[in-house]
Amino acid sequence: MNDHYEHVNRLMVEASQLSDGPAKVVLVEMAVGIADSHQDLDLAFEVRKILLGTCLSADNSALMLVTFTWCLAQHDRNPERFPLERILFEFRWVVSSLPTFPEITLAKIREMQAEMVRRYESVGVSLRSYWLMSRKMAVDMGDAKAANKASRELHNSPTDWLADGHETELGFEITFRLFREEFDLALKAAWPFVMREVYSPHFEGQACADVLFPLLRENRAKEAMRFHRRGYKLRSKNIRHLDSIAKHIAFLALTDNLARSVRLLERHLPEAMQTSNAYNRLRFLIDVLPLLDRLTKSGKETIKLRLPMECPVTDSARHSVVELHKWIHTIAGELAQTFDSRNGNTYYSGRLAGIGQMQRWFSPCPVAQ
Amino acid sequence: MGHKFQIHLRGIIDLLSKHLYSGPEVFVRELLQNGVDAIRARQKVEPEFAGSLSLELHTPKGKPATLVATDDGIGLTEEEVHKFLATIGESSKRMAEGDRPTDFIGQFGVGILSCFLVSDEIVVISRSVKEGSPAVEWRAKPDGTYDVRTLTGDLSPGTQVILTAREDAEEFFKFERLSELVKHFGGMLPYPIKVSSGKRNEIANERGVPWRQEFSSEKERTRSLLMFGREAFGLDFLDALPLRSKAGDIDGVAFILPHEASLTARRAHRVYLKNMLLSESADNLLPDWAFFVKAVVNANDLRPTASRETFYDDDKLAAARDSLGDCLRAYLVNLAEKRPEKLEKFIDLHHRALKALAAEDDEFYRLFIDYLPFETTHGRMSLGEYRREHGNLLFTPTVDQFRQIARVASAQGRCVINAGYSYDHELLTKAPEVFDDLTVEELDATEIVQSFEDVSLEEQESAHLLMTVAESALKSFRCEPELKKFKPNELPALFSTSKDGRFFRSLEQSKEIADPLWGGVLDQLGKREKRASAHSQLCFNFENPLVRRLVSLTKKPLIRRSVEMLYVQSLLLAHQPLNAKEMGLLNDGLLALIEFGMANEE
Numbered sequence: 001m002n003d004h005y006e007h008v009n010r011l012m013v014e015a016s017q018l019s020d021g022p023a024k025v026v027l028v029e030m031a032v033g034i035a036d037s038h039q040d041l042d043l044a045f046e047v048r049k050i051l052l053g054t055c056l057s058a059d060n061s062a063l064m065l066v067t068f069t070w071c072l073a074q075h076d077r078n079p080e081r082f083p084l085e086r087i088l089f090e091f092r093w094v095v096s097s098l099p100t101f102p103e104i105t106l107a108k109i110r111e112m113q114a115e116m117v118r119r120y121e122s123v124g125v126s127l128r129s130y131w132l133m134s135r136k137m138a139v140d141m142g143d144a145k146a147a148n149k150a151s152r153e154l155h156n157s158p159t160d161w162l163a164d165g166h167e168t169e170l171g172f173e174i175t176f177r178l179f180r181e182e183f184d185l186a187l188k189a190a191w192p193f194v195m196r197e198v199y200s201p202h203f204e205g206q207a208c209a210d211v212l213f214p215l216l217r218e219n220r221a222k223e224a225m226r227f228h229r230r231g232y233k234l235r236s237k238n239i240r241h242l243d244s245i246a247k248h249i250a251f252l253a254l255t256d257n258l259a260r261s262v263r264l265l266e267r268h269l270p271e272a273m274q275t276s277n278a279y280n281r282l283r284f285l286i287d288v289l290p291l292l293d294r295l296t297k298s299g300k301e302t303i304k305l306r307l308p309m310e311c312p313v314t315d316s317a318r319h320s321v322v323e324l325h326k327w328i329h330t331i332a333g334e335l336a337q338t339f340d341s342r343n344g345n346t347y348y349s350g351r352l353a354g355i356g357q358m359q360r361w362f363s364p365c366p367v368a369q
Numbered sequence: 370m371g372h373k374f375q376i377h378l379r380g381i382i383d384l385l386s387k388h389l390y391s392g393p394e395v396f397v398r399e400l401l402q403n404g405v406d407a408i409r410a411r412q413k414v415e416p417e418f419a420g421s422l423s424l425e426l427h428t429p430k431g432k433p434a435t436l437v438a439t440d441d442g443i444g445l446t447e448e449e450v451h452k453f454l455a456t457i458g459e460s461s462k463r464m465a466e467g468d469r470p471t472d473f474i475g476q477f478g479v480g481i482l483s484c485f486l487v488s489d490e491i492v493v494i495s496r497s498v499k500e501g502s503p504a505v506e507w508r509a510k511p512d513g514t515y516d517v518r519t520l521t522g523d524l525s526p527g528t529q530v531i532l533t534a535r536e537d538a539e540e541f542f543k544f545e546r547l548s549e550l551v552k553h554f555g556g557m558l559p560y561p562i563k564v565s566s567g568k569r570n571e572i573a574n575e576r577g578v579p580w581r582q583e584f585s586s587e588k589e590r591t592r593s594l595l596m597f598g599r600e601a602f603g604l605d606f607l608d609a610l611p612l613r614s615k616a617g618d619i620d621g622v623a624f625i626l627p628h629e630a631s632l633t634a635r636r637a638h639r640v641y642l643k644n645m646l647l648s649e650s651a652d653n654l655l656p657d658w659a660f661f662v663k664a665v666v667n668a669n670d671l672r673p674t675a676s677r678e679t680f681y682d683d684d685k686l687a688a689a690r691d692s693l694g695d696c697l698r699a700y701l702v703n704l705a706e707k708r709p710e711k712l713e714k715f716i717d718l719h720h721r722a723l724k725a726l727a728a729e730d731d732e733f734y735r736l737f738i739d740y741l742p743f744e745t746t747h748g749r750m751s752l753g754e755y756r757r758e759h760g761n762l763l764f765t766p767t768v769d770q771f772r773q774i775a776r777v778a779s780a781q782g783r784c785v786i787n788a789g790y791s792y793d794h795e796l797l798t799k800a801p802e803v804f805d806d807l808t809v810e811e812l813d814a815t816e817i818v819q820s821f822e823d824v825s826l827e828e829q830e831s832a833h834l835l836m837t838v839a840e841s842a843l844k845s846f847r848c849e850p851e852l853k854k855f856k857p858n859e860l861p862a863l864f865s866t867s868k869d870g871r872f873f874r875s876l877e878q879s880k881e882i883a884d885p886l887w888g889g890v891l892d893q894l895g896k897r898e899k900r901a902s903a904h905s906q907l908c909f910n911f912e913n914p915l916v917r918r919l920v921s922l923t924k925k926p927l928i929r930r931s932v933e934m935l936y937v938q939s940l941l942l943a944h945q946p947l948n949a950k951e952m953g954l955l956n957d958g959l960l961a962l963i964e965f966g967m968a969n970e971e
Contacts (some may be wrong), residue, residue, distance in 0.1 A: 017631050017632070017721075018791045019790075019791050021791070022767070023767065023768070023789050023790055023791060023793075023794075026767045026768055026769050026789060027768060029769075029871070029875070030768070030769060030944070031944020032944070032946070033945065034946055036878075036946050036947075036948055036949075037946040037947040037948075039949060039952065058466065061874065062894060063872060065890065065891070065894060066872070066875050066879045066891065067875070067879070069879040069880070069883045069887045069888075069890070069891060070875075070878065070879040070882065072884040072885075072887065073879065073883050073884065073887070074752070074881075074882075076884060077882070083465075095639065098890075101893075101894060103893050103894065103896050104890060104893045104894065105893065108889065108890055108893060112890060114885060164405045166834065195684065212610060226684065229684075229687070230687070296960070306802070
């Protein structure tokens with residue numbers, strides 16, 4: 001009689017065997033489909049809740065948004081059967097992902113932030129996680145004023161059952177401090193993760209990448225290398241973390257480990273070109289440019305590496321460094337302009353223009369110590 | 370002026386038992402540990418000293434049982450008793466070895482307190498090897514009070530710990546249980562441990578560990594290791610191999626699990642530190658890809674975490690993990706080169722692990738890729754078989770796409786690989802780097818329709834009415850009709866949709882019920898891709914007899930109903946979920962069929 005439960009269960013077990021990524025998303029989506037086919041609304045709601053988390057881990061924000069919309073609509077239709085509290089936690093993931101879609105307008109993002117406040121207030125929960133997310137969104141959109149305001153509000157908001165844990169807040173603090181170029185404070189926030197005083201493999205992976213440039217600036221390459229060795233492994237398997245991966249690639253170049261840096265570029269550039277997350281692609285492309293600069297500075301005119309199909313210089317196995325630099329710079333420039341024009345500022349174009357400055361931190365240090 | 374904290378010892382013991390120790394039985398580990406430390410300390414001043422331990426149970430009738438744990442180690446002077454046994458957290462080992470001792474097992478100096486988990490009193494009688502030291506008795510209660518007195522009489526150097534069974538801990542004072550615990554925690558210790566109760570006695574660690582023994586042949590060693598595995602875990606493992614690492618000074622054995630292991634299952638290895646059991650659930654000792662293995666190892670040079678559940682993840686452990694990974698790699702290479710039958714069995718169970726490894730290691734990829742199995746439209750086959758029989762690789766990127774096209778591709782003799790499972794996509798796209806002239810092609814379900822044979826102009830004209838009605842019937846489902854010829858002939862229609870198509874089906878579904886604000890966001894999101902008017906295709910098969918008959922029909926309602934039913938049927942065949950509207954079609958169609966049958970009967 002409840003065969004569809006079994007079928008859904010089987011798919012969920014199959015999905016649980018897979019590592020995070022698109023294949024897992026497809027299996028959970030199939031389970032959603034079965035619940036829908038049987039018009040089993042409760043099951044469809046439950047499985048969609050799982051799909052939200054699966055999408056987050058697989059960097060599929062578009063499907064996460066679509067799925068959340070369905071869940072929220074079910075709540076609106078039947079608030080007692082599907083209380084808002086059941087999806088409030090996921091709300092922040094969805095709203096904070098909106099800046100990563102260049103096609104979603106700034107006005108719409110603001111409306112959705114207001115919607116989040118309205119919904120949170122309707123159940124009387126603290127806006128602490130709202131401000132945390134708003135700060136992240138402001139950072140993602142290069143809006144320093146909004147980020148600072150959100151930061152002040154965050155610290156004035158009480159903690160409650162819905163607020164993020166200490167680890168999450170600390171993890172987001174690193175990003176905020178890097179955005180403000182307060183490198184010492186960024187290191188301070190990252191330190192508990194890299195030293196494993198706070199246990200969180202997710203934020204440890206992020207922190208290990210985030211400390212690389214601040215440590216290089218302080219001439220602490222050897223110390224940073226330790227975090228590269230540990231951190232890259234933590235982030236290399238998931239396309240969601242392309243931004244961290246790019247930092248490792250640039251770090252290797254700036255420590256004169258060109259062969260390894262090129263190898264990682266070869267491995268991850270196709271992922272960056274395939275990802276549906278244009279924002280992650282942009283950050284990846286900007287942050288790998290120091291490698292190309294480094295190759296040029298070292299007198300390398302051509303390199304041998306596999307490039308993604310999208311690259312117009314894929315005719316031979318050996319490629320001109322200048323041409324490759326130009327290609328990556330052009331795509332990054334176009335994306336930066338798209339995001340800047342939506343965000344109403346020049347943050348990403350500015351970052352792209354200033355990327356050459358990173359060569360000041362060049363400090364040779366072997367990977368193996 | 371210095372002040373001392375007031376410490377509530379009972380509270381500390383509760384804290385330890387709840388948060389630091391896995392259960393009261395750890396008192397046996399702590400007793401053994403203290404004994405071993407004492408023997409090692411004595412060996413430093415008397416290098417030839419052998420050392421031994423004993424645990425003796427006394428079970429007088431009508432009285433609680435007592436346990437006397439004895440070691441012939443270095444012993445304590447009266448001053449040391451005051452200093453070390455009465456100061457919580459202080460450890461004699463720390464004084465000897467600096468802040469982070471590496472020579473001794475214990476680091477935290479609170480081990481003795483674990484005895485309060487099973488006894489309301491701890492009595493320690495000790496005599497130091499230092500010349501002229503008298504024997505000392507330390508008697509402590511859980512409320513933090515203790516007495517120390519000097520004993521007369523001629524006791525041998527060493528230490529005795531005497532515990533009296535508390536009512537709720539009697540099970541630990543029985544011979545079988547105690548013997549089991551001594552074997553569990555101290556089975557690898559290099560000093561004989563005698564366990565006795567009345568007339569019963571045994572040397573609990575007499576057999577030692579099999580991977581340190583000499584064997585006449587490799588086969589004999591494997592047999593012995595497997596027997597050890599069966600006794601330790603109750604499992605008949607597929608195989609066993611020794612593990613060694615200079616980093617961390619590690620030796621041990623890895624057992625190959627006899628069942629398929631989950632990629633995401635928590636790894637739990639049995640680890641010893643300086644031959645004393647540290648944990649049954651160490652999870653960071655082996656590389657992530659080695660989830661097909663259960664390991665038992667001893668490390669002499671790794672740091673335990675404070676919870677003593679596993680090792681501290683520092684650079685030394687990372688180096689040790691790489692070395693142990695190399696042992697497993699070498700084993701697999703040996704299987705590939707010399708033991709093909711065993712390799713076959715291994716792959717049958719653990720191909721996921723091999724795929725994980727091949728995805729991250731190019732050398733390993735070259736060696737194993739041809740052995741690794743993939744699901745194809747012709748059944749499961751290894752990549753080597755596929756290449757031999759079909760040449761270039763053709764795959765669908767998701768399980769969903771594979772299910773859509775499996776039947777048709779198979780009927781057309783095209784062998785398509787399902788790359789929807791972990792690592793498959795990565796492994797397939799890497800193949801051209803290894804095999805010269807090999808190409809890899811990704812097949813989208815909608816593309817397969819394009820490869821079908823076109824109908825002639827006359828045939829197309831004959832089906833004009835069918836296609837017009839179908840277009841109108843399917844429009845609201847964002848599905849486009851198509852007419853082609855394809856195998857198998859008995860399949861009247863094929864539904865296909867791409868990844869984007871599937872996404873838009875979900876998007877539309879959510880938009881239908883969303884409020885204007887959220888609907889507006891989805892609208893903007895939908896503009897992202899160049900959106901086709903249709904998300905999917907229904908391709909009618911002109912070779913199918915039913916479709917031929919449909920072409921000859923002239924009544925539009927009948928054609929429409931038939932198209933709708935073929936649409937639903939093709940969705941089901943493609944393993945596509947039906948939304949509410951499509952379920953409605955199915956229900957209406959079935960009811961109409963019943964009515965039609967009843968009308969004929971009447």
